[in-house]
Structure formats: structure tokens, C-alpha cells
Amino acid sequence: MPSSSPSSSVNGFIGLSPRRRVQPWARAHRRGNNIVIVGAQWGDEGKGKIIDVLSAGADILVRYQGGHNAGHTVIADGAEFIFHIIPSGLLHRGKVGLIGNGVVIDPKALLEELGRLKARGIEVKRAVKISDQAHVIFPYHQQLDALEEATREGRIGTTGRGIGPCYVDKAARSGIRIADLCNPQAFAERLRTVVEEKNRLLKALYQAPPINYDALRRQYTAYGRQLAPYVVNSVQFLQEAMAQGKRLLFEGAQGTLLDIDHGTYPYVTSSNSTAGGACVGSGAPPTAIDHVIGVVKAYTTRVGEGPLPTEFPDDLMHRIRTKGKEFGATTGRPRRCGWFDAVVGRHAVWVNGCDAVAVTKLDVLDDMLEIQICIAYRDGRRLLKSVPSDTTVLARCRPVYETLPGWRQDTGRAGKVADLPAAARRYLQRIEALLGVPVCLISTGSTREQAFKVGRW
Ligand code: IMP
Numbered sequence: 001m002p003s004s005s006p007s008s009s010v011n012g013f014i015g016l017s018p019r020r021r022v023q024p025w026a027r028a029h030r031r032g033n034n035i036v037i038v039g040a041q042w043g044d045e046g047k048g049k050i051i052d053v054l055s056a057g058a059d060i061l062v063r064y065q066g067g068h069n070a071g072h073t074v075i076a077d078g079a080e081f082i083f084h085i086i087p088s089g090l091l092h093r094g095k096v097g098l099i100g101n102g103v104v105i106d107p108k109a110l111l112e113e114l115g116r117l118k119a120r121g122i123e124v125k126r127a128v129k130i131s132d133q134a135h136v137i138f139p140y141h142q143q144l145d146a147l148e149e150a151t152r153e154g155r156i157g158t159t160g161r162g163i164g165p166c167y168v169d170k171a172a173r174s175g176i177r178i179a180d181l182c183n184p185q186a187f188a189e190r191l192r193t194v195v196e197e198k199n200r201l202l203k204a205l206y207q208a209p210p211i212n213y214d215a216l217r218r219q220y221t222a223y224g225r226q227l228a229p230y231v232v233n234s235v236q237f238l239q240e241a242m243a244q245g246k247r248l249l250f251e252g253a254q255g256t257l258l259d260i261d262h263g264t265y266p267y268v269t270s271s272n273s274t275a276g277g278a279c280v281g282s283g284a285p286p287t288a289i290d291h292v293i294g295v296v297k298a299y300t301t302r303v304g305e306g307p308l309p310t311e312f313p314d315d316l317m318h319r320i321r322t323k324g325k326e327f328g329a330t331t332g333r334p335r336r337c338g339w340f341d342a343v344v345g346r347h348a349v350w351v352n353g354c355d356a357v358a359v360t361k362l363d364v365l366d367d368m369l370e371i372q373i374c375i376a377y378r379d380g381r382r383l384l385k386s387v388p389s390d391t392t393v394l395a396r397c398r399p400v401y402e403t404l405p406g407w408r409q410d411t412g413r414a415g416k417v418a419d420l421p422a423a424a425r426r427y428l429q430r431i432e433a434l435l436g437v438p439v440c441l442i443s444t445g446s447t448r449e450q451a452f453k454v455g456r457w
Pocket of ligand 1: 044069156157158159160162163164253304
């Protein structure tokens with residue numbers, strides 16, 4: 001029975017102890033430097049670039065959800081690098097990237113990515129850490145992803161990487177984690193049970209041929225051996241890092257409207273891509289998060305199926321898609337494009353608790369005569385100022401637009417706010433007013449140099 005007597009509390013620590021008795025991990029949370037960066041639309045907001053810019057001020061970069069469905073593009077020293085699983089701030093020397101427990105890992109894809117980083121001279125054995133609690137994607141997850149998409153009424157348009165089926169197994173407690181992969185005997189037993197179950201499913205539902213257990217075990221045991229040097233207990237790793245005063249930068253993949261809980265369900269991915277996911281997906285406690293920055297494109301894009309209220313008509317779609325190079329970094333699929341949707345942006349600010357937003361690809365709008373911003377939705381006679389949870393309602397909503405003048409000037413060489421044309425500044429101010437948070441960073445091109453911070457950020 002717990003007692004109210006101070007002497008019987010845990011370690012005698014009753015909250016009145018002198019400072020020296022406060023453990024380093026309790027102090028470490030109050031430093032004010034740990035930032036979460038999240039997509040505030042449907043993914044592909046240009047987070048890779050923003051993370052690359054902001055990671056200069058961080059020590060540890062943490063991926064906390066998703067898998068190789070993501071593609072974060074960074075252009076550094078004239079060369080393009082696309083990160084899928086490894087945190088994208090790693091191109092800066094001396095950083096450490098942690099792949100958190102909330103990530104689902106395709107070992108083959110991860111080993112290939114490690115190989116590409118190594119070829120760029122990055123000492124990956126020192127720089128990359130993998131949580132032993134992260135779940136592993138197997139070929140049967142990808143097979144099921146494809147089969148489910150093919151037979152599902154109302155396709156989601158998944159990336160086909162096996163992400164959803166892997167998270168299904170995690171929730172169903174049939175998943176296999178990195179820790180299992182690194183323990184050959186336990187892995188062999190667990191895999192046998194899972195393969196038997198999957199073979200029953202594949203046969204009964206899809207009349208598909210069975211998985212070869214022995215071949216799969218051999219292949220994945222070898223992957224386990226190759227990944228073992230990178231594997232850590234991520235909770236301990238982060239605690240020790242914070243105790244040493246290291247600054248953390250959490251990299252959200254996908255975007256708020258693709259979050260399994262707060263997105264446009266069922267047209268979402270299978271993880272919590274919002275800022276709350278940073279804690280559960282890494283083991284860092286909520287008290288460790290100091291700031292959240294949402295990333296928005298100056299317009300909107302989405303890949304895959306599902307409603308996109310501000311979707312452009314064909315001619316404008318083609319123009320913006322071409323100018324903005326709006327093709328998926330992972331699948332190469334053309335992205336659907338539309339005007340900036342402030343209802344979506346505000347939803348993202350609310351759900352993530354954003355302190356500020358970074359605006360990317362402002363230059364793509366450089367030659368527009370007029371620019372529209374969606375400020376509300378009309379559903380018949382109803383005016384909606386927030387994103388309806390019923391996706392069928394969102395699909396029939398019509399955007400209510402406000403029209404602003406374009407600037408028809410090149411913004412690609414701007415180095416500070418004052419360099420931007422007045423109409424571009426007005427556009428950004430309107431975004432700030434509608435979202436209720438300041439713009440902290442503006443990107444006007446693909447290179448590292450084409451981005452500048454605003455104010456204290
Ligand atoms: P999944 O994550 O492959 O299951 O796909 C589910 C939905 O999320 C689909 O609409 C995908 O197009 C979308 N999606 C997944 N990853 C990304 C991303 O990195 N950027 C944009 N959309 C994504």
C-alpha cells in the first residue's frame with residue numbers, strides 16, 4: 001500500500017529535494033532546444049529542405065514514424081539526395097540520426113540507403129542508430145499491401161511499401177521487431193508462427209502461393225546481422241543525449257492530413273505523423289518537446305486518393321505541377337495540386353501545437369496574376385471553418401476563396417523578408433493571420449541558399 005509518509009516515497013524523493021538531488025534526465029528536459037518538424041498538409045511540403053536548414057542547430061535527428069513510404073529530398077553542394085528512412089539532417093557532418101521505435105523498417109531498403117550515405121563519405125556506423133523496438137517490414141507486408149489495394153473498394157493509393165500491413169501486425173501483436181531480428185533463435189521461432197498464419201491468410205483470401213519460410217528466415221537473419229551494429233535502446237539513448245545537453249530535432253514524415261487519427265481517414269497513412277507521434281515513436285517524453293514547427297507549401301499538394309478541396313482545374317494543375325516538379329520522391333507519381341487551404345493549415349496548427357510555420361516553394365507562385373486562399377468550406381448552406389471528420393462531407397465541400405494579387409517577380413534570390421515583393425509579403429501575412437502563428441522560415445527554391453529565417457528563429 002502506498003503511504004503518504006515522505007520517508008516511504010520512491011528513493012525518498014518527494015518533490016522538495018534540493019536541486020543537486022534532481023537527476024540529470026529531469027534537468028535535461030528544460031533546455032528549450034528540442035524541436036519537432038511536421039508536415040502541415042498532406043505530406044511533400046518540402047520538410048527535407050527545412051530539416052536540412054534547421055538541423056545545423058541540432059545534435060540528434062530523430063525519425064519517429066512511417067517507413068520508406070517517405071521521401072525527403074535534400075539538395076546539398078549541387079547534388080540531390082533522397083532520404084526514405086534515415087533522418088534527412090544527416091548530410092551535416094557530426095550529426096547522429098536515430099530511427100525511432102515508431103518507424104517501420106524494410107531492412108533491404110535501409111541497408112541500401114546506408115550504402116548510399118557511406119558512398120558520400122558519411123561514417124554511418126557512428127552516425128546512424130536504430131531502435132531495437134522498431135518493427136520490421138517483410139515481403140508479405142508488401143504483398144498484402146498490393147493485394148488489399150487491388151481488392152479494396154475505394155482505393156487509398158498507398159505507396160505499396162507494406163507500411164499499413166506492418167502497422168496492422170504491430171497492433172495485432174504479430175509483428176517482428178528489430179530486437180527479434182537480432183536474436184536468430186527467437187526470430188526463427190517467431191517467424192515460423194507468423195509465416196504459418198500469413199500462409200493461411202494468403203491462401204484463403206487471395207489464393208496466393210505460400211511464403212517460403214526457410215528462405216525468408218535466412219535472408220532476414222543476415223539482415224539482422226548487418227543491422228546489429230546500429231541497434232540501440234532508444235529510450236536510454238535519448239535520455240543520455242538529453243542529459244549531455246544534446247539538442248533533438250524530430251522529423252515528421254508524411255503530413256498532418258495523412259495522420260491515422262487526425263487526417264482524412266481512411267485516405268491516410270497508418271501512423272501518427274503529427275507532433276504527438278514524436279514522443280510515442282521515439283521514447284522521448286512529452287516534456288522534452290519545446291517547439292513544434294509546421295511546414296506548409298505556399299499551395300497544396302496530395303498524392304494518392306482522397307478529397308482535396310482546393311484541387312486546381314487541369315490547366316493550372318499542369319502549370320504548377322511542372323513548375324513545382326510535383327512528382328513523388330518515392331513513387332514518382334504525379335501529385336495533385338491546389339490553392340493554399342487555410343482550413344487545413346489551421347487544423348494542423350491546432351493538432352500539432354505549432355509555434356510557427358515554415359513556408360516552402362513560394363517561388364512556384366511567382367508568375368501568378370492572382371492567388372487564391374481557401375478560408376472556409378461551403379457544404380450546401382453550411383459554412384465550415386474546420387476540417388469535417390466525415391470524409392464524405394469533406395469530399396463534397398466547396399472552398400470559399402479569398403483572392404490576393406500575385407507579385408509576378410522572381411523571389412528565388414530573396415535573402416530576407418524585405419527582399420520579397422510587397423504582394424508576396426502580403427500573401428505570407430495573410431497566411432500568418434489565418435493560421436494564427438508566425439512564419440519562421442521561407443523557402444524560395446530548391447537549394448540550401450534559397451531559404452531564410454524570419455525573426456528570432
Ligand atoms: P501508405 O503510407 O503507403 O500506406 O499510403 C497511404 C497514403 O499516404 C497514400 O495516399 C499515400 O500516397 C500517402 N503517403 C504515404 N507516404 C507519403 C509521403 O511521404 N508523402 C505524401 N504522401 C504519402
